Amino acid sequence: MTTALSESLLTALIERLAAADIELKVSQKPVRNINFSLKPYQLAVSVPVAISAKQVAQAIDRRVDWALDHHKQLLIRQQQLFSMTPTVAHPILLWGKAQSINLNEQEKLVYYRQQLAEVMPELFDKWQPIVGAQAKETRIKKMHTRWGSCNTRAQRIWLSVYLPAFPIECTEYVIVHELCHLHHANHSRAFWQTVETAMPEYKQWHKMLAGKAGKLD
Numbered sequence: 001m002t003t004a005l006s007e008s009l010l011t012a013l014i015e016r017l018a019a020a021d022i023e024l025k026v027s028q029k030p031v032r033n034i035n036f037s038l039k040p041y042q043l044a045v046s047v048p049v050a051i052s053a054k055q056v057a058q059a060i061d062r063r064v065d066w067a068l069d070h071h072k073q074l075l076i077r078q079q080q081l082f083s084m085t086p087t088v089a090h091p092i093l094l095w096g097k098a099q100s101i102n103l104n105e106q107e108k109l110v111y112y113r114q115q116l117a118e119v120m121p122e123l124f125d126k127w128q129p130i131v132g133a134q135a136k137e138t139r140i141k142k143m144h145t146r147w148g149s150c151n152t153r154a155q156r157i158w159l160s161v162y163l164p165a166f167p168i169e170c171t172e173y174v175i176v177h178e179l180c181h182l183h184h185a186n187h188s189r190a191f192w193q194t195v196e197t198a199m200p201e202y203k204q205w206h207k208m209l210a211g212k213a214g215k216l217d
């Protein structure tokens with residue numbers, strides 16, 4: 001298998017996992033063997049330092065069916081635990097402002113999804129011509145470790161369902177960020193230059209999100 005082949009295998013695996021809402025996290029550790037650890041929404045793989053990309057891709061390939069299968073069971077178990085715990089309703093934030101309605105965790109997700117779905121078309125219409133890039137498909141995902149993601153090949157952009165907690169400019173920034181990845185599939189200087197040209201004040205919105213659980217990809 002050539003490097004290009006193992007890279008495309010890895011990309012295919014990342015996409016299969018992402019479709020099931022699982023993030024693949026590979027990290028090099030001083031370990032002798034490749035270790036897998038599956039948590040809700042994340043497959044963590046620790047690999048020895050001296051290992052080829054090909055070996056990593058093949059090892060993940062052998063475990064991906066297992067991960068997809070066990071992840072479903074993991075979520076069912078988590079859901080059962082969740083339903084046994086009384087859910088407390090809390091006042092919630094919408095676009096950075098406290099609301100006078102109390103919602104529990106599940107209701108909040110439904111509410112945020114509706115709110116985000118409502119503004120998404122106009123925000124993409126606003127920013128696509130400014131960035132000069134077009135998303136073929138946009139989706140709202142319950143993502144736990146990132147605010148947005150961009151599949152450059154499929155030109156598909158996902159936004160985190162948790163974004164409506166923050167000022168709407170944060171969502172606009174995430175849209176700009178992901179659209180800019182359609183020009184640059186990395187975080188190079190050229191990428192950040194494109195972001196800044198489109199949205200000169202992006203840094204304050206980036207900072208507001210950066211301290212919170214999500215990270216941008």
Ligand SMILES: [Zn+2]
Pocket residue numbers: 177181186187216217
């Ligand atoms: Zn990014």
